[in-house]
Structure formats: structure tokens, C-alpha cells
Amino acid sequence: MRIYECADYSAMSRQAANIISAQVILEPQCVLGLATGSTPIGTYEQLVEWYKKGDLSFAGVRSVNLDEYRGLSAEHDQSYRYFMQTHLFDHVDIRRENTNVPNGMAEDPAAECARYDQIIRDLGGIDLQLLGMGHNGHIGFNEPTDYFPLGTHLVDLTQSTIEANKRFFASEADVPRQALTMGVGSIMSAKSVLVVVSGADKAAIVRSAFCGPITPQVPASILQLHPHVTLVGDRAALTEIRKEGVAVCG
Numbered sequence: 001m002r003i004y005e006c007a008d009y010s011a012m013s014r015q016a017a018n019i020i021s022a023q024v025i026l027e028p029q030c031v032l033g034l035a036t037g038s039t040p041i042g043t044y045e046q047l048v049e050w051y052k053k054g055d056l057s058f059a060g061v062r063s064v065n066l067d068e069y070r071g072l073s074a075e076h077d078q079s080y081r082y083f084m085q086t087h088l089f090d091h092v093d094i095r096r097e098n099t100n101v102p103n104g105m106a107e108d109p110a111a112e113c114a115r116y117d118q119i120i121r122d123l124g125g126i127d128l129q130l131l132g133m134g135h136n137g138h139i140g141f142n143e144p145t146d147y148f149p150l151g152t153h154l155v156d157l158t159q160s161t162i163e164a165n166k167r168f169f170a171s172e173a174d175v176p177r178q179a180l181t182m183g184v185g186s187i188m189s190a191k192s193v194l195v196v197v198s199g200a201d202k203a204a205i206v207r208s209a210f211c212g213p214i215t216p217q218v219p220a221s222i223l224q225l226h227p228h229v230t231l232v233g234d235r236a237a238l239t240e241i242r243k244e245g246v247a248v249c250g
């Protein structure tokens, strides 16, 4: 694993955007696995800025997003489809038909999960998967549990995730209780993985995910077994993992 420590959130965002843009420039038809949450917002802003300058194009890029809330439509301003449109897709030349987000309104979630896995297979898998991390170590919406789910599945959100995400909704009661998420198997099958972490509140989980035991109780810990993981964090998020004496690039 390669770890980049950045001075602050904006440096972290630029470094992550650099890695994504290198991928897109080297492989214009690549498949990007994309993430939501507050952490990657600055990364997307940077990519949009470079796109507007003419430094990169998403015209050939295909994308698959990690997850979507169950019961939220694409037009709902807290849906992850809406997030992707407003933070990235609407501002660059990616083709709408080349972007994929699970359908949170699907009447048959099992069929939607199977459809989504087929999309990932048809694309030939993911070249670069961007990930944030929940405070409990979740990746996508793979919550702590007693096994690592392989494919896309319906998940009951934990109270800690509902608490963490309620800031985006009018009240806690409005936070959906379920989501559709890509499985840990699909994430681990990506050729490379880019994890972004920011803030002191992530420091403890970053340490346990990357230096603690590999356990489905900390879903991100499975990334220790992935051969090409890059962790990009700001100084605050890396304070705990630093104590393990891991090698960090400046």
C-alpha cells in the first residue's frame, strides 16, 4: 500500500484528483468506480477544474458508483445519483449512458443488485475504485457484519451510519434505513483502489482498517489484501496510523 500524507483537505483533494486524472489520461476508456460522501467532493471539484482547462476528457470513461439509498429517486437531492450529477457528471463530458448508479427505486432490489453486478461484469471490471470510509470502517455501504459480502446487495444501515449521514437530511427520520451497495468482492476485484480520508475523526478507523486485524467488523480492513491500494489522507486523518511506523510519502 502507498500512503500519501497531504497538508490539508485541499492538498488531499488535488492528490486524489491527480491519481484519477493520470488514470483517465493513460486509459481514456477506463472504468472508474466512484464514491460519494463529503470526502471526495474536493476531488471532484478539482477534476472539473482541470476538465474546464482542457487538461482531461471523460468522453470515453465509463463509471460505476458504489451505492445508492433505497427509496430515493435520481431527482431527490440526497440521492447519490443526484450527488454525482451535481458534483461531477453535469460539469464534464462524460456521457450519461456511460454512468451507472444503482437504482434506489427498483421495486425488486434483488433483481436490481443482479443487474448491477452484470453491468460491472459487462464493463470488464473496474480499473480504479475511489473509496471514502465511514467512521465504522464501512466502504460503499458495506457495514460491519460477520462476513464480507461479495456482490451488490441490499443492506440495513447501522445506527452509526444513520447518525453520521443525518446532517444531509432535514431530520434523522428522513435518512433512508436501507441502501443498495456494491459488494466487497467487486471492490476487491478493481485493478487499483484509491482511498481518501480527511479529518481527525477518521484517524482511529484509518489505523484499525490498515494496521488492525482483517475482519468484516471493519470492512475496509480487507483492503490490506489488495495489491494496489493508495491511501491519500490529510495530516489529521493520518495521525494514528503514523504511530504504527508505516512508510508515508510526503
Ligand code: GLP
Residues within 6 Å of the ligand: 035, 036, 037, 038, 039, 040, 066, 067, 131, 132, 133, 134, 135, 138, 139, 140, 141, 161, 165
Ligand atoms: C457514506 C457513503 C460512503 C462514504 C461514507 C463516508 O456512507 N456510502 O461511500 O465513504 O459515507 O462519508 P464522508 O466522506 O462524508 O465521511
